[in-house]
Amino acid sequence: MKRKNGFTLIELLAVIVVLAIVTVLATSTILPYMGSAREDAFKVEAANAINAADYVMNLYTLGDFKFDESGTTSKYDASSKKACFTIAALIDAGAYDADKNTFTGRVIIDKSGKQSSYTISLKKNEEFRLVKAKGRDFKDAPLSAADDWEESDEVCNNMNS
Numbered sequence: 001m002k003r004k005n006g007f008t009l010i011e012l013l014a015v016i017v018v019l020a021i022v023t024v025l026a027t028s029t030i031l032p033y034m035g036s037a038r039e040d041a042f043k044v045e046a047a048n049a050i051n052a053a054d055y056v057m058n059l060y061t062l063g064d065f066k067f068d069e070s071g072t073t074s075k076y077d078a079s080s081k082k083a084c085f086t087i088a089a090l091i092d093a094g095a096y097d098a099d100k101n102t103f104t105g106r107v108i109i110d111k112s113g114k115q116s117s118y119t120i121s122l123k124k125n126e127e128f129r130l131v132k133a134k135g136r137d138f139k140d141a142p143l144s145a146a147d148d149w150e151e152s153d154e155v156c157n158n159m160n161s
Helices: 009-062 087-092 146-157
Strands: 072-075 082-087 103-110 119-123 128-136
Touching: 009 082, 009 087, 009 119, 072 146, 082 087, 082 119, 087 103
Parallel strands: none
Antiparallel strands: 072 082, 082 103, 103 119, 119 128
């Protein structure tokens, strides 16, 4: 009788079980980091949008930017030193490099105090997130749900253009 070379069914099952155990361990270790990485990436996008809004605001003070006369994409209230920009307006101005189909929302800048404050309503696809921070520190900025979205719309709509 000739002996055939190859693996037995038991050996193949043992390898499959070991691979399954390694996959479960790797997945359970990596998944928690993926969620926090998405939040951190979102905060970077928020910071980029605020930088873009600051840039456009500086262009306005230099006379190189005109606010939308209809007030639908950007507004400025000189008496309160507040400005409101839609993400689309920042993209159209060339200040923010993002996809209009992916990111929507508004950036509100308040320069009435010693330190500028920023409120950003940013939506990425179907994820509503609102990031609020004084200055530019987003490390501990809260990410909240969709119910805060209307709050920023109301602030922008009540501004004088």
